[in-house]
Every structure is written in structure tokens, then in C-alpha cells.
Amino acid sequence: MLNVKNLTFSYDKTPVLKNISFKAKPSENIAIIGESGSGKSTLLKILYGEYDLIEGHVFWKDEEILGPKYNLVVGHDFMKYVAQEFDLMPFITVEENIGKFLSNFYPEEKQRRTAELLEVVELTKFAKIKVKTLSGGQKQRVALARALAKQPEIILLDEPFSHIDNFKKQSLRRSVFKYLKDENITCIVATHDKDDVLGFADRMIVLNQKQIAINNLPETLYKNPTTPLIASFFGEFNIINNEIVYANQLKIVKRSKLEAVVKHSYFKGPYYLVEAVLDGNVLFFENQFKLEKNAIVYIDIFK
Numbered sequence: 001m002l003n004v005k006n007l008t009f010s011y012d013k014t015p016v017l018k019n020i021s022f023k024a025k026p027s028e029n030i031a032i033i034g035e036s037g038s039g040k041s042t043l044l045k046i047l048y049g050e051y052d053l054i055e056g057h058v059f060w061k062d063e064e065i066l067g068p069k070y071n072l073v074v075g076h077d078f079m080k081y082v083a084q085e086f087d088l089m090p091f092i093t094v095e096e097n098i099g100k101f102l103s104n105f106y107p108e109e110k111q112r113r114t115a116e117l118l119e120v121v122e123l124t125k126f127a128k129i130k131v132k133t134l135s136g137g138q139k140q141r142v143a144l145a146r147a148l149a150k151q152p153e154i155i156l157l158d159e160p161f162s163h164i165d166n167f168k169k170q171s172l173r174r175s176v177f178k179y180l181k182d183e184n185i186t187c188i189v190a191t192h193d194k195d196d197v198l199g200f201a202d203r204m205i206v207l208n209q210k211q212i213a214i215n216n217l218p219e220t221l222y223k224n225p226t227t228p229l230i231a232s233f234f235g236e237f238n239i240i241n242n243e244i245v246y247a248n249q250l251k252i253v254k255r256s257k258l259e260a261v262v263k264h265s266y267f268k269g270p271y272y273l274v275e276a277v278l279d280g281n282v283l284f285f286e287n288q289f290k291l292e293k294n295a296i297v298y299i300d301i302f303k
Helices: 040-048 094-099 107-120 136-148 166-182 218-223 228-234
Strands: 002-011 014-024 029-034 055-060 079-082 154-158 186-190 203-208 211-216 237-240 243-246 250-253 258-267 272-278 281-287 296-301
Touching: 002 040, 014 040, 014 055, 014 211, 029 040, 029 166, 040 079, 040 154, 040 186, 079 136, 094 107, 094 136, 107 136, 107 166, 136 154, 136 166, 203 218, 203 228, 211 218, 211 228, 218 228, 228 237, 228 243, 237 281, 250 281, 258 281, 272 296
Parallel strands: 029 186, 029 203, 079 154, 154 186
Antiparallel strands: 002 014, 002 055, 203 211, 237 243, 250 296, 258 272, 258 296, 272 281
């Protein structure tokens, strides 16, 4: 189990994180979200042991994770960290990068593990290709596979799918997160993308003002967003009568107290996102059809 106790950290004299506490059980997937600069990446680096804490402790089971003051070499065999910068070896092949740290004393096991991970990150057909020729998204997938090669007990992922093309992201997410569950690997993932969370994360931790603002189930946060920060993570939203309402919770009706003037309709595939003005404020709602500019419509809330 990962146990973070009253973690406080500053860069020089600039506070970044304050009184951070949470736990993560084996195989649990915890998503860390927050605005840029909220400390998501810094938190992962602290968990990995890259920085020394001002206050607090980080434990994996009974072992304390300590910073560079105590460890000449950062990192532990039971933990892997995939940063946004990929530390790969460009002049060897994809399969050689993945198998680099696997024992040569067991060649069949090494080959099996490498083949398995190539399949997990959907790079089997690129096994013999040198890494220097790959795209940024492909390199990110190699970095993921290499981190998993030695079967860590816990993995830290910093925006793990940010460089990957949209047409690949969905299947890759399913493959990677399923593998982590099947192998009982704890995952802490820092992300700005709701699709990295919904359907995969067991819990969400929201960082705000250097602290944990909330720690709860993704479904609970989606259905009951308590702040605009949380709502904005999940999509377009409005504040109507001091209540947070998602764009998909507003529908056109024949008559209501909410009279809006259409300003623009954005094609989103299965629907149009309509921008309108309600009582002098911008309003967003979803509609099946494009609406004419300056059309007057009546809106109601459906939850």
C-alpha cells in the first residue's frame, strides 16, 4: 500500500504542496487532476523520490521513500515512473529498449515478456524499428512498455497518453489500464484528460491551492461537482442560479423562465454545442440540430 502522510514541499521558498495525505491500495488506480501549476507532476516526482520533503513521509508498504539526500540513485525496483520526457535509447530497436533491463540469463522469459508488452502498447509490428525513427506518440508507448517490463508493484504516470494520436488513445487506454489491473499494479496517474479517468480510475484526487481539495469516486465528482474547477474537468458547464449545470443537462423546451439568444452552433459530431446568451451571461447547451444565430430559445434543466 502507498501511504502519503502530511506531505509538504517547496521549490526554494515557493510553496507547491501542503499537507497532502492519501493512500492507494494494491491494483488501485488513482487519478491526480488540477490546473496547470497545481503540483501534479511535482507530486509524482516526490513519490518517486526525486525531491526531499520539507515535512511528511511517503511509504510503500513498510519502506519509506526518501529523496536524494538519502539515496545516491533515485528510484526503487518496486516502483516505476513514466515522465513526460522519454528517457529512451534512440539507436536501438523498440524491443531492445523494452528488454534492456530484463535478465539475459532467461532469454525465453525475456522474449515472452517483451512480446507481451509490445502487444499491450500496440507496437508489435514496430518491434524491429529503431526508436529514433518513431513519432512522439510511439516513443511514449515504448516508455510505458519499458516501465512495465520489470513488473513493478506501483507505477507513476505523468500525462501518459498526451503525445498519442486520438485514434489510438482509446484502445491503448483500455489495454494499459486492464494490464495494470490484471497484474495487480497500483497506478497513480496525473492527467488533464477526463478520458484517462472516466472508466478507469477508482478515485480522483483534485489538487487546488497547494492542497487536496477533494478525494472521491469519479462518478460522484461527475454527478455532483462542488466547484467550477471540478466541473470544468468533465466538460462544458454553466452556473445557473448558483448551481453547476453541464451543457448536456440543458434542453430546449416550448416555454420556460430561461430565455436565451443563440450566438453560435459548433458541430461536435453527434450533436451541436450551442453558445447562447442568458441574462447577459454566456450559456452552453447541446442540441441535435444547428440553430440559427439570434434565434430565441427556451431552456430547461434535466438531470
